[in-house]
Amino acid sequence: MNAHAAAAAATPGAPPAPTLDPRAIHEDFPGLDQTAHGKPLVYLDTAATAQRPRRVLDAVIGYYERDNANVHRGIYELSIRSTDRFEAARATIARFLGASQPAEIVFVRGTTEGINLVASAWGGANVGEGDEIVLSTLEHHSDIVPWQILANRVGARIRWIGIDEQGRIRLDHLDELLSERTRIVCVNHISNALGTINPVAEIAERAHAAGAKVMVDGAQGAPHLDVDVEALGCDFYAVSSHKMGGPMGAGALWAPRELLEEMPPYQGGGEMISIVGPDSSTWAEVPHKFEAGTPNVAGAVGMAAAADYLDKLGHGRIAAHEKALAEYGLEALGTIEGLRMFGPSDPVERIAVFSFEIEGIHPHDIATILDAQGVAVRAGHHCAQPLMRALGVAATTRASCWVYTSTDDIDRLVDGLGVARRVFA
């Protein structure tokens, strides 16, 4: 399938219904059709990893059954077809993220590797002693630790943008931190821990005015928002396949072509070279310069199938569904005595990720009691320890929703929390 065919396949044949029907969507996800502890599973941990629609599973199996061969090397038909599938997936992801050309998409293992690639390759060449790297307090460890490693290596300094009492990035604080020493500002598009949608375009504008680059951790952006990297105005955008319904171990990094061309390679190996001499080598064109070794072709194919699936559902309808869930969840959970909700109170500023604590009950106990009732949530620091410190908690309970989540699922959560309150009464 070429890029044109991939784009055509994503265009819905019939006019989309005005709203999503989560019960119908539920049928598309075989992983949701099971019980936990004898009760129908309510999966509220999509922020950790999404369930996968049947068409993604079919795409992965279909690739291995019919198109499996190594890419970019073979002269024979099967290898050419495998390469075509891989490059068509790249074109699909480019379109999905609003990139102007497929060459701006580097396939990686996930958001974490995308950020490590930028910190190592771009950071290694552009961040030096005394320079500053600005991170938001909402960042996931994957958008913190690679920068700490870089900063410690080159003698740069990490600066932190604070958040307000509703878990929103303080733009006034960003302005205070920006200076001629700032080399890059790193923020997530949506906080995995709180669900806050961050004003990335505004952050990018301010950072660029100070001469800094902008890295966006888009792990939670891609599944929930209609991402347009060019409209956001950022310099790097990294996504994970598994957070958007694709297979694990796949992901993509977007950056403008000129920026990728300026950057030195990340890892060395096969496929990323042009000529290998006795002492040095020359590099392949972008994006292949950054894709050493045999890539996760099936992962890329599955990720593209997930992107097509989300396009078919329609980003406007996904957003409307999630806003309705956020409103419903905030209200329903707000009725529970002793419950403190973190993150923005305005559903417009967040997605349907509910991070909360209940007085007198530890998040681990809440999660165990919910699990016994078939409700899967996450309890812990959500790989965001600096954020937990800012909130003054060790851990929270997090229930995260997606396209397949219904208000019935939220009702099951609320009922389960009632049980937890009675156990600990």
Next chain:
Amino acid sequence: MRAWNEIDRSTPDLGSLYQELILDHFKRPRNKGDLEGASHTAHLNNPVCGDEIFLQLAVDGGVIRDAKFSGRGCSISQASISMMTDMLKGRPVSEAGALIARFNEMMHGDPEAARDKQLGNLRALSGVAKFPVRIKCALLGFDALGQALELEGLGGR
């Protein structure tokens, strides 16, 4: 609204986990606070959940005269360390290793350990063995004990 015993029947595992004694120690932890003149201390955290505990012991003449703890954690970790500190007071240091080993055996599902009177109230935690992800919570205090007394290879990390 259903009563707790009804909930207990519908989800029997929960009842074996959250026994009265455990909830009591969680809500009213014994030996919580700062121990002046502590001779042995350990600070441990559970990186999975961010919980942390600080254990302090006053050892004199080979006997644990007093034990206190501080920090934060779930009901299982807090009840476990509360009961453990209760049990340690007045015991010879030489018995600590065997206690840690026996408790670890119970956590790994050994039915004999779960009946061993030596473990006293701690036997209320035997149900945790059926919740593998929570075993670490129950062991946190015992890991701290092993670390404070510098005991090797007894279930400590």
